[in-house]
Amino acid sequence: MRRFIIIFLYVIALPSFSCELTVRLENYAPESQKNSNNKWSGVDIDLTKVLLTKAQCQFSVVEISWARALVMLADGDIDLMVNVSKTPIREELFYFIGPIRNEVIVLATNESANFSLNQISDITQLNKPIAIQRNAYYGEDIERLLADKQHQQHFIHVTDNKTKLKLLKRGRISGFLEAKRNIINGVTSDEDFEGVWFQPLEFHSTPIYFALSKKSVTPSLKSRVENAFQQLKNQGGLKAVENSHNSKI
Numbered sequence: 001m002r003r004f005i006i007i008f009l010y011v012i013a014l015p016s017f018s019c020e021l022t023v024r025l026e027n028y029a030p031e032s033q034k035n036s037n038n039k040w041s042g043v044d045i046d047l048t049k050v051l052l053t054k055a056q057c058q059f060s061v062v063e064i065s066w067a068r069a070l071v072m073l074a075d076g077d078i079d080l081m082v083n084v085s086k087t088p089i090r091e092e093l094f095y096f097i098g099p100i101r102n103e104v105i106v107l108a109t110n111e112s113a114n115f116s117l118n119q120i121s122d123i124t125q126l127n128k129p130i131a132i133q134r135n136a137y138y139g140e141d142i143e144r145l146l147a148d149k150q151h152q153q154h155f156i157h158v159t160d161n162k163t164k165l166k167l168l169k170r171g172r173i174s175g176f177l178e179a180k181r182n183i184i185n186g187v188t189s190d191e192d193f194e195g196v197w198f199q200p201l202e203f204h205s206t207p208i209y210f211a212l213s214k215k216s217v218t219p220s221l222k223s224r225v226e227n228a229f230q231q232l233k234n235q236g237g238l239k240a241v242e243n244s245h246n247s248k249i
Contacts, residue, residue, distance in 0.1 A: 019057040019221055021079040023048055024069040028161045029185055031083060034063070043245040044082045047100065050237055051210065055228035057221075065159040067134035076215025084211035085137050093214055095222045097229050099207030101242065105138055106198040108183050109175035110168065117201045121145070123174070124154050131156045131164040131176035138177050139204030165192060177203060 025032040025044055032042040040061055052059050062078060072078045074093040085103070086096055107117065107130065115126065120141040123130055132138060134157045145151045156173060158164055164176035186193035210229070212222055232238045
C-alpha cells in the first residue's frame with residue numbers, strides 16, 4: 001500500500017515539473033540559423049534553451065513566417081515566440097516574459113543610396129516603396145502612415161525577412177525596415193548583405209519579449225517560465241548568452 005501511495009504521488013506531481021512547448025523560429029541571422037542537418041543555432045535558440053531548461057520544460061521548434069506565427073500563437077497552435085514587442089491587442093492574446101533587450105528599427109538601403117531621411121514621413125517622398133514584414137509592428141508613426149490610404153502605396157508587405165533583402169537587391173524597393181543589429185550582423189557575416197547599409201534615422205525603439213500563448217499556456221506554467229526568466233536575469237545567465245552573440249556581431 002505504501003509503495004502504491006508513493007507511485008501515485010509521483011504520477012500526480014510529475015506534470016508540475018515537466019512541460020513541452022512548441023517554439024517558432026525563423027532561419028534569419030543573427031537571431032536564428034538552421035544548417036543542412038536542420039540543427040538550429042543563434043541567440044534565439046540559445047536564449048530559449050536556457051530559459052526553458054530553467055523552467056524544466058522541453059521544446060520543439062517549428063519554422064513559420066512571422067505573420068502566420070502570430071495567428072497560430074493567438075490560436076494556441078504554437079506556444080512561444082521570441083522578439084515580440086507589446087501592443088494593446090497582443091497583450092490581450094499573449095503573456096509577455098522579459099524584456100529580452102531593446103530593439104532599434106532603421107531603414108536598410110543600398111550603400112550607394114543617394115537620399116537621406118530627416119524624419120519618418122520622408123519615406124513618402126521616395127521614388128520606390130519600402131518593404132515591411134506582414135503583421136510586424138514598427139511604431140506609431142508607421143502605423144499612422146499605414147492607416148492613411150494615400151500612403152499605403154509606399155509600402156510592400158512581405159511574409160519573411162529574406163524577401164525584403166531580395167527586393168532591395170532587385171531594385172524593387174528603396175529599402176526595408178529592420179532591426180539595426182540584424183543589418184550590422186548581416187553586413188559583417190553574410191555575403192547577401194554586400195552593399196547594404198542603413199539610414200541613421202531611428203524609426204522605432206522598443207523592448208522585445210518572449211511571448212506565450214494565452215490559449216495553450218496555463219497561468220501556472222506562465223508563472224513558472226516567468227520565475228525562470230527572473231532567476232536567470234538575477235544570475236546573469238541571459239546576459240551571458242546575449243554577450244556571447246554580441247561579440248560575433
